[in-house]
Amino acid sequence: MAKATKKQALGRGLSALLKDPDNDIKTAKDKNADKVVGNIVELELEAIEVNPFQPRTSFNEDALQELATSIKELGVIQPITVRKTDFNKYQLVSGERRYRASKLVGLKTVPAYIRIANDQESLEMALVENIQRQDLDPIEIALSYQRLIDEIDLTQEQMSDRIGKNRSTIANYLRLLKLDPIIQTGMRDGFLSMGHGRALINVEDTEIQLKIYEKIISDALSVRDTEQLVRSYQKNGKDFSSKKSASPSVPKEIQSSVKNFSEYFGAKVDVKVNKKGNGKLIIPFSSEEDFKRLQKLIKGED
Template structure:
């Protein structure tokens, strides 16, 4: 199955950066907030590699595999560059993606752009971006990763900044270990955060993809995926599937609610159909997020 490519990002910002009269080179510039924390499509030939990059060897076969993936799916994770002049950039992170993109024949590449003195502005922009309600799980994970790597924050400090438990932050970051096709599927809303959390427990990418395709083809619930992962990690012939007291229709509703609210959902129901529904939340801010979804 081939995932649909994401549309090109940052067209307005790309145009801004190519206009000498409105060039932004410092965080003190009036239009700096339009640059920091956002993605732009920039010419791949205007980027130079970081001369202080400690890594000098890149596996040729792995680069070709990544290049083929980029040709099919596009760039899932944008690179990060530093602006060093008008239409001139220096690579900060993502050299494998940069090299693979050139190998794939791309003329432009999506990139986060850093300015020389934008540290505080970047942190504020990233935190504000994370609080948006329309981000998918991969976009959130990438923002968490950037906060840690580019703002020199620990996971504990970052969890305080964004008002999430450290375990929640860790769960998002683990999604970036998933195979690129699966990450693209998450971004295209083809599977939920619950499905992804189950898949990330499988280290073998081939097995990840097999279950991912089963999720799409068979419309598997989160619980069904969790059971397949458990059986794969602990294959015992005599083991029996975990029995759920709820009827299949109610279990499906529970899975749909868990995916919609991106939270654990518990459903209790007696034989007469009476019961209760519990939606778990991690913080006051997480509760506000859930309430906004309910009130839509």
């Protein structure tokens, strides 16, 4: 407890230093920069602006509210990262969910790591940090890779070194951007997995791509079913026909409800139905913490 109190007091002391016009820190070489850069500082939320380079464009409201509840009880455990833009002005590099949740519960300050970075460095840090997240959809990741290529001028090999991913993995994500925008939207909304998308990439005809996409949705095709359908098209051309999936089609009423489940749990919920009409819901989780979050939602706990 004594260590935590001392650390928090130190953060407030550094915060006061940053508000002193005579000690305005603009570069890493300025006086007192070593006391601030790389340290945890309590910053006022009013002094922080959202990062315009943020590759993430959507935030699940239920998950955000749950994070806000956690912050209200325990505080912000993991500091956000910001870059200094002007006197007592900062811009988010990473941690926008924590920033938004902190505002939701009415916090005035938030713990933050301060960086000195230009626009290009800030963009690269934001993109790389977000790529490492487990809850980004495949299209968000692909768009982040593309921005690193277009705006930071990185090659796929350089990107592989920066983010610790195989070049082939990066290439597979980038290929998803060749899909029709409607299909990309379906992936972002959780109706298709990356496996479905990778199978559809092999179909160059956009019209056929969309027909297969519609069949995936209507018949709840698995990735393997989709791959078989694509192979059938490649063999038979536009007159391709496919065997019906071994599992029967999911009733439309159930299909329409699955999206509500996905929105509630903040994860892509899958449904399987057998010939007798019995079925099961499959709710994925990315970590033990995520599993506990789902468990609370199922129990109806606050």
